[in-house]
Amino acid sequence: MTEKIKILVCGSVDGDFTTLFKRVENVNKKNGPFEFLLCVGNFFGQSADSWQPYKAGMLKVPLPTYILGPTSEDQLSNYDNLDGCELCPNVSYIGRRGLFSAMSGLKLAYVGGTEAETDEKPRGYNFTKADVTSVRDVCLRGKPSFRGIDILATSSWPKDVTRFGQDKTVKISKESHLLSWLAVQLKPRYHFCPADEQYYERRPYRNHSSSGDITHTTRFIALARVGNRQKEKWLYAVSIDPIEKMRAMELYQQTTDQTECPYSGSMLLPNIMQNKEEKSNQYFFDMDAPEDHGSRKRKSRGSDGGPERKQPPVFDQGTCWFCLASPEVEKHLVISIGTEAYLALAKGGLVADHLLILPIGHHQSLASLPESVAKEIKKFKSAIKKYFNKRQKAPVFFERNYKTSHLQVQVVPVNLRVVNMLKDIFQDYAEGEGIQLDELPEHAKLDQIAPPGTPYFYAELPSGEKLFHRIKKNFPLQFGRDVLASESVLNMVDRADWRDCKVSKEEETELTKTFRASFQPFDFTV
Structure with missing residues (x-):
């Protein structure tokens, strides 16, 4: 049997780096070694003073640390590149969303920020339908018998995750229907996100299966702020075998406290429901034209009651992204x-x-x-x-x-x-x-x-x-x-x-x- 992989996960740091890294160093010495530390909440605080000693190399970070991105506009200035960058030795921002593969084979899917109000021109601290769809696609790509991923990390809570859960009342500030849909698609063994002040661990839930097959369970855990006064749990140690290496008997083992999947309705569909028509902003790769609605079962009819003849589309070369005479061409x-x-x-x-x-x-x-x-x-x-x-x-x-x-x-x-x-x-x-x-x-x-x-x-x-x-x-x-x-x-x-x-x-x-x-x-x- 292979040795389990051990990682640490923390909630929002909010600039309290001394408390975080001192505790991480002690836990790693006593119970490690851990492969890395994952921060699922806000990493930086209002002041940059506490960060400067680490950025300058005067203080050392004890463990490779990966963080999610900003959740508000005032945090953007802390990130040199919103697509991912190294912030100091041993601390890396892994980008707005994606799939991270650790050296051990552990697969971590992640989506930072809050859900955008519109899909058009999201800000650097937002995510859209296109973002969660991209994460789903990269995780499933080349895996016709996809089982799930090891960890899903998000800055916001998935909507309805507390349904069928514990009776404990928990304050939720940011929920997302898109993240609920993503959780259904990815079937993570662990789903981590930050909480405000209160630690919350949901009872394991069975993942949705449209075919009725046996599925593994997901543990949803929300971690409190680092060093919070209420002394709520803010650091979590995970010991896990990568899902791709697990035997079916181990993966599908049931627990006595598991519940039904909390997500329902359109969250269970293979594609995200959206009322408004999307517009692509691609120019030179895979431009998505509007759907051809001619295949719909309910066909429109002409004035004579018969099927209306399809008129050939008329293209305006002045607005085509690829006609060379068009001002739209880059x-x-x-x-x-x-x-x-x-x-x-x-x-x-x-x-x-x-x-x-x-x-x-x-x-x-x-x-x-x-x-x-x-x-x-x-x-x-x-x-x-x-x-x-x-x-x-x-x-x-x-x-x-x-x-x-x-x-x-x-x-x-x-x-x-x-x-x-x-x-x-x-x-x-x-x-x-x-x-x-x-x-x-x-x-x-x-x-x-x-x-x-x-x-x-x-x-x-x-x-x-x-x-x-x-x-x-x-x-x-x-x-x-x-x-x-x-x-x-x-x-x-x-x-x-x-x-x-x-x-x-x-x-x-x-x-x-x-x-x-x-x-x-x-x-x-x-």
């Missing part, structure tokens, strides 16, 4: 412009040289291109292959003609050693998602296989193999990126979501300039 990402197509750096790229090939005018997909545009895109592909071949890499080209209005050919280079494995890796991922991924004959033409209006996923592998899937419904939007980010290919699972890879406009401009210079010998447009 032109600092453009690398090379031909007569019919252009090359650009992907925003939030999986790797630094993640590219896009796009038609200059408005065209929906590779299957619907005029011959002149198709020829120039092939010329870009040829030039790109030669460029990466000189660098001992090989490009994977893929297109998702689904929930997009303008063709984007994604170009992601991979190491030559994985080229012969790519088809099998794509097929394995497709099988895990319940997708039929077909290999096309060498001389097959897309416009014959996918008539106009057909949604599809298409990939061209460095080996010359072509993979195709005719999309019917519920296709994972970032399927191509998920496969290439996997451990088997690029080993960049933490970069699978483009939002986790954004950099400043200045950095984007410099990356584009650097790539443009190195690509110039292969650029046929020069």
